Amino acid sequence: MPDSSKTIQKKHDDLFFNSFKLLTVVLIVIGILIRFINLDEKITWADETFTYLRIYGYTKSDLMQEVVNSQILTAGTLLQKYQSPGVGKSIIDTVKGLALEDPKHPPLYFVMTNLWVQCFGSTVAATRSFSAFISLLVFPALYWLCQELFQSKIVGLVAIAIIAVSPFHLVYAQEARMYSFSTLNILLSSAALLRAIRLHTKSSWSIYSITLLIGLYTNLLFSLVAIGQGIYVAVNQELRTRKILIAYLSALLAGILAFLPWLFLIITQTDKVQETIRWSKLIVPLNNLVDLWQINWARIFFDITSKSSYSDQLQNNVWFLIIRLLVILLFYAVYFLCRKTPKSTWSFILILILLTALAQAIPDLIFGGIRSIIIRYSIPVYLGCHLAVAYLLAQKAILSPYMNMRKHLWRLLLLGLISLQIISCLIILPKKTWWNKAYNSDNIPIVNIIKQSPNPLIICLKCGRDWGWGNVLSISYLLEPQTKFQLFPETNIKEIPDTFTDVFFLNASEKLQDTLKKEQGLNIGLVFKHNLSLWKLKK
Known part of the structure; x- marks a missing residue:
């Protein structure tokens, strides 16, 4: 290759390389910005709710007690009790909860996140x-x-x-x-x-x-x-x-x-x-x-x-x-x-x-x-x-x-x-x-339906399992704090309160539908179904 051609090629290469270095700097800046944009706008999905549960030192046993009691709770109460820093909870509780209930997740990330939220807040x-x-x-x-x-x-x-x-x-x-x-x-x-x-x-x-x-x-x-x-x-x-x-x-x-x-x-x-x-x-x-x-x-x-x-x-x-x-x-x-x-x-x-x-x-x-x-x-x-x-x-x-x-x-x-x-x-x-x-993407349309009711009650059956609790906590982030939940371990609902304008059921099974109809003379109708489903009590 003639010397003049080599010189021209080197100039072209240097120009592209210098331009690419500048582009990389711009991309790094863009990469930094996009990582922090709309952080609080994304849906909080089931796995993340268990992150919050763990870093604040709560356990699935604590959640199960709510299911056993089957009391009516508000979305705000659930988030306050299990998704926020608790009095008397420490990093030791974080490690202990994982060790006793979920050892497949080693504790380092949860411990470091606990320290992070202590410094920068728990939002x-x-x-x-x-x-x-x-x-x-x-x-x-x-x-x-x-x-x-x-x-x-x-x-x-x-x-x-x-x-x-x-x-x-x-x-x-x-x-x-x-x-x-x-x-x-x-x-x-x-x-x-x-x-x-x-x-x-x-x-x-x-x-x-x-x-x-x-x-x-x-x-x-x-x-x-x-x-x-x-x-x-x-x-x-x-x-x-x-x-x-x-x-x-x-x-x-x-x-x-x-x-x-x-x-x-x-x-x-x-x-x-x-x-x-x-x-x-x-x-x-x-x-x-x-x-x-x-x-x-x-x-x-x-x-x-x-x-x-x-x-x-x-x-x-x-x-x-x-x-x-x-x-x-x-x-x-x-x-x-x-x-x-x-x-x-x-x-x-x-x-x-x-x-x-x-x-x-x-x-x-x-x-x-x-x-x-x-x-x-x-x-x-x-x-x-x-x-x-x-x-x-x-x-x-x-x-x-x-x-x-x-x-x-x-x-x-x-x-x-x-x-x-x-x-x-x-x-x-x-x-x-x-x-x-994607596991909880259906919660957005489900919540939009529930919000149309002025005073709804949301009932979750078999809620002692991870998928049930994950859905309930994920939905709680999207609802008004005063929205009511009632959680049951199985399909044995003894009585449904009549003080609510609408009663909804998360993922109602055929067994539940039969139980409601035979034991209480109640019918429920499907109002949403995709990966998850939402049912409504017919009046």
């Missing part, structure tokens, strides 16, 4: 802002991991640009659950391991051991990441030196030993843990699994529906075409990664993706279940895909030494993906509910 926005703040720490953690993996600032820059406005990370940054914290832990632990291998110092291995401990005490699924890191050390021959192995095993053992007390609780309460995840064994057709895998993989860039899946008529139109093109891009990115990077790099990312994906998909395919399509269970998979795509785009659009039409097309693709992400985020921001809260 919904303040509580969710902890996840939003933690999601900002993901940016430098991702950049650090890219440095350790690729030794490239440019790959790190592209990775941050993508994650800053990723709709997938936005929805969890605005939720009072541990998933943004889990994302941070995965990135920190991964970078800490690679750094420890590179430096091989006591302090670097100690830092890695601490990240293991933090990850395990945040989310049990982090154990798959830890196992994957062990596989990574085992399959890379250059890492299997005696000193590296001893240091790694020592760090791993220290992290596991510190986690043993909580692991003991999980093992001794296996039946309780299995009961709380029984819903994940729901069987769905194989074609639905495949469709949802594609949709979920594409959510890094493209997310325009508030439903957990697209309706059938969308499968042949432009939206599903975009999703499939994004899936092809992800597969190509992994292929390109394996071809162009050393084994120590591509094997790390491949293990990060495949271990979690296969550990959940294989049981679903053999025994049935929906574990592999619960997107919050597969955060390591999407982080691995994110890294692969960031490397591909950085190499093709910026680092390639050739200036040709292909390079221009890759640059357009990079900008196009970012545009898709921004459009998705703009669609998500004003919505009160999204697919991550």
Whole structure:
């Protein structure tokens, strides 16, 4: 290539790179802003109500006492008693409640959120802002991991640009659950391991051991990441030196030993843990699994529906075409990664993706279940895909030494993906509910019906279960504080008060309808039905 052509190419490359650096700064600013916009406008869904229950030191046993008593309670009373700081409650109560009733959720996120609300307030926005703040720490953690993996600032820059406005990370940054914290832990632990291998110092291995401990005490699924890191050390021959192995095993053992007390609780309460995840064994057709895998993989860039899946008529139109093109891009990115990077790099990312994906998909395919399509269970998979795509785009659009039409097309693709992400985020921001809260999205139309009654009573049967309480507390956030509830453990309603203008039933079963008709001569009619249902007493 003539010197003049090289000079022109270098100027073009420098111009694009400098422009992209400026764009990344703008995207980071946008990413910060969108994480804190409308935090209190999103529906508080069932899992979040249990976050509030736990961080304030209440227990499900406390809730059950209300069901046993079957007294009439107001929405305001329920929120005050079980969704707000209580007198005499402390962090010890938070840990104790989880240990006794829900050991599948380690306590670190709940303890940290407790401390956060003590500093910044207990409103919904303040509580969710902890996840939003933690999601900002993901940016430098991702950049650090890219440095350790690729030794490239440019790959790190592209990775941050993508994650800053990723709709997938936005929805969890605005939720009072541990998933943004889990994302941070995965990135920190991964970078800490690679750094420890590179430096091989006591302090670097100690830092890695601490990240293991933090990850395990945040989310049990982090154990798959830890196992994957062990596989990574085992399959890379250059890492299997005696000193590296001893240091790694020592760090791993220290992290596991510190986690043993909580692991003991999980093992001794296996039946309780299995009961709380029984819903994940729901069987769905194989074609639905495949469709949802594609949709979920594409959510890094493209997310325009508030439903957990697209309706059938969308499968042949432009939206599903975009999703499939994004899936092809992800597969190509992994292929390109394996071809162009050393084994120590591509094997790390491949293990990060495949271990979690296969550990959940294989049981679903053999025994049935929906574990592999619960997107919050597969955060390591999407982080691995994110890294692969960031490397591909950085190499093709910026680092390639050739200036040709292909390079221009890759640059357009990079900008196009970012545009898709921004459009998705703009669609998500004003919505009160999204697919991550889909379980309780029906509560909005249900509440709109109830609000039309001047003095309603809402009756919940079999309300001692998580889904019943989660619905009741979620609905309480949307209703006027004086709205009345009556909660029963089973269908044995002895008497329905006649002092209310309307009596509504949440998810009334056929057994309840028969019981009301035979024992009290009462009929109820369906007024709303989707995933959840609302029934009304006929007068």
